[in-house]
Amino acid sequence: xxxxxxxxxxxxxxxxxxxxxxxxxxxxxxxxxxxxxxxxxxxxxxxxxxxxxxxxxxxxxxxxxxxxxxxxxxxxxxxxxxxxxxxxxxxxxxxxxxxxxxxxxxxxxxxxxxxxxxxxxxxxxxxxxxxxxxxxxxxxxxxxxxxxxxxxxxxxxxxxxxxxxxxxxxxxxxxxxxxxxxxxxxx
Numbered sequence: 001x002x003x004x005x006x007x008x009x010x011x012x013x014x015x016x017x018x019x020x021x022x023x024x025x026x027x028x029x030x031x032x033x034x035x036x037x038x039x040x041x042x043x044x045x046x047x048x049x050x051x052x053x054x055x056x057x058x059x060x061x062x063x064x065x066x067x068x069x070x071x072x073x074x075x076x077x078x079x080x081x082x083x084x085x086x087x088x089x090x091x092x093x094x095x096x097x098x099x100x101x102x103x104x105x106x107x108x109x110x111x112x113x114x115x116x117x118x119x120x121x122x123x124x125x126x127x128x129x130x131x132x133x134x135x136x137x138x139x140x141x142x143x144x145x146x147x148x149x150x151x152x153x154x155x156x157x158x159x160x161x162x163x164x165x166x167x168x169x170x171x172x173x174x175x176x177x178x179x180x181x182x183x184x185x186x187x
Contacts, residue, residue, distance in 0.1 A: 007037070010138055010171050011100075017041050019166050019174070020127065025049040026095045027121070031087055032056060032102025036065045036077070042098070043074050053094070055080045055087050085111050089119045100129040101172075103151070104144050113158035117179055126160060126177045129169065136171045148173040156180075 016038070022028065022045035030039040033054035042052045054065045054077055065079045082088045085108045087097075097116050106112050116126060131139035133147040146154075152162055155177050164176040 010169070011037075012169060013038065013041055015168055016100075016129070016166075016174070017045060019168075020045075020096070020098075022046055022050075022096075027051045027053070027093060028096045028098055029053040029055055029087060029089055029094045029119075031082075031097060031099045032105065033065060033079075034058075034061050036068050038098060038100060039065070039077060040068065040072060040074065043077050046076060048076060050076055052077045053080055053087075053089060054078070055082045055089070057082055057084050084108075086115055087112075087119065091118045092121050094119050095121050095124050097124075097126045098129075099127065101131065101139070103128060103130050104140060104146050109154060110158060113155070113160070117159060120179060124179070125163065126155070128155075128175045128177065129172050131172050138171055148175070151175065 022042060024047040026046045027050060028042045028046060030042065030052060033039045033056050036054055039052050039054040046052060056062055059081060062079045062081045069077045069079065080088055097120070103109070128151060130151070131145050133142060133145040135142055139145065152175065159180045160177040161180050162175060163178040166174040
């Protein structure tokens, strides 16, 4: 499923990466990186001076990612076997958190948001892509999904504001958040 070529038809990875407008030298943390579906794409955009943290709680996914990092000779990707409630990154170390199809798996979301806020550099952002809360031909069961409006409220409560929204994904919302009081411009 994670590397299924059919995923490209609804996930639109090229369009997502283009919309992110990643810059050379950025530090991106891909939370719930899985097989590296997005992390490896990000690596090419942030360049040699940038860094991509492929963060996952699954030892098997980290082993898989490490193998692909070696096979693809990616020197700017670091895998992190994280705790379920902590991405295990340093404070003020990340320009952009990217969380795709993963947020509904995080058990202590308020704590995680608080940690991410500390880990963001000034002007940093949190990007959330997840499935609309309705019956869809892909994604988790509806009961597991988080409604767009509920996620926005949750982010606002945690001190973030919706800075941008993209609507080109057929089954998912694509939201970009900045800490409240921040311009939200990444380097």
